[in-house]
Amino acid sequence: MDAVDQLSFEDRSQSAQTRTPRTYNFLLRLSRRLGGVATYSSFMSDVRTFVSHGVSAPGRNHLPVAPFLGHVAATSQSEPESAEDKGKKLRNIVSKSHEVLISVNTVFPVTLFPDSVTVDRTKVTITKRDFFWTSDVMSIRIEDVLNVSASVGPLFGSLTIASRVMSTIDHFKINHFWRSDAIRLKHIIQGYVIAQHNDIDTAHLTTDELIDTLRELGHDSAR
Numbered sequence: 001m002d003a004v005d006q007l008s009f010e011d012r013s014q015s016a017q018t019r020t021p022r023t024y025n026f027l028l029r030l031s032r033r034l035g036g037v038a039t040y041s042s043f044m045s046d047v048r049t050f051v052s053h054g055v056s057a058p059g060r061n062h063l064p065v066a067p068f069l070g071h072v073a074a075t076s077q078s079e080p081e082s083a084e085d086k087g088k089k090l091r092n093i094v095s096k097s098h099e100v101l102i103s104v105n106t107v108f109p110v111t112l113f114p115d116s117v118t119v120d121r122t123k124v125t126i127t128k129r130d131f132f133w134t135s136d137v138m139s140i141r142i143e144d145v146l147n148v149s150a151s152v153g154p155l156f157g158s159l160t161i162a163s164r165v166m167s168t169i170d171h172f173k174i175n176h177f178w179r180s181d182a183i184r185l186k187h188i189i190q191g192y193v194i195a196q197h198n199d200i201d202t203a204h205l206t207t208d209e210l211i212d213t214l215r216e217l218g219h220d221s222a223r
Contacts (some may be wrong), residue, residue: 013023102188104181107156111176117159119188124161126172139173142192150186157182191218
């Protein structure tokens with residue numbers, strides 16, 4: 001090889017050696033850019049998927065409840081009643097217990113000293129009188145009344161109340177009511193017995209609503 005060819009070969013070798021690092025650096029930068037683009041595309045795809053499927057606006061009936069709110073609600077429910085609340089509840093019970101649903105007297109002068117039967121929200125009270133300012137009072141809880149029956153004629157009627165209370169008398173008979181009064185008493189007491197035995201809640205009813213409900217429950221189905 002002559003001197004000219006030797007010089008040309010050396011120049012090409014140096015040029016190739018000079019281009020090789022530049023080419024490598026260029027390819028390295030290009031690879032990094034392509035990797036960054038691919039990573040960004042994958043990230044954006046995941047973000048779009050998460051936004052479209054993973055996040056949804058909660059419905060009106062599915063609003064999230066903070067844990068501390070549930071804790072506060074549980075704490076408030078478990079708080080004991082105050083003495084004032086207990087007093088109000090007791091006064092309410094006492095007031096309702098005196099709400100008279102029906103009170104009927106026997107007919108005067110057929111009975112010289114009229115007897116009476118009174119029904120309130122908690123009990124049936126039978127008052128028998130034999131003389132002036134004397135009376136024999138018997139109160140029966142509604143829960144203890146087993147049955148009530150009425151015997152009626154053209155004008156008058158009598159009422160018989162059977163009780164579960166163990167005593168010398170397990171039933172009480174009161175005579176000489178007006179016929180319509182005996183029937184109304186029988187319907188209301190029998191309706192209350194049916195309501196108690198079937199666990200029907202009547203505490204929320206007003207007095208008029210309770211009377212109508214009990215008369216409907218105790219109404220005789222015989223034609």
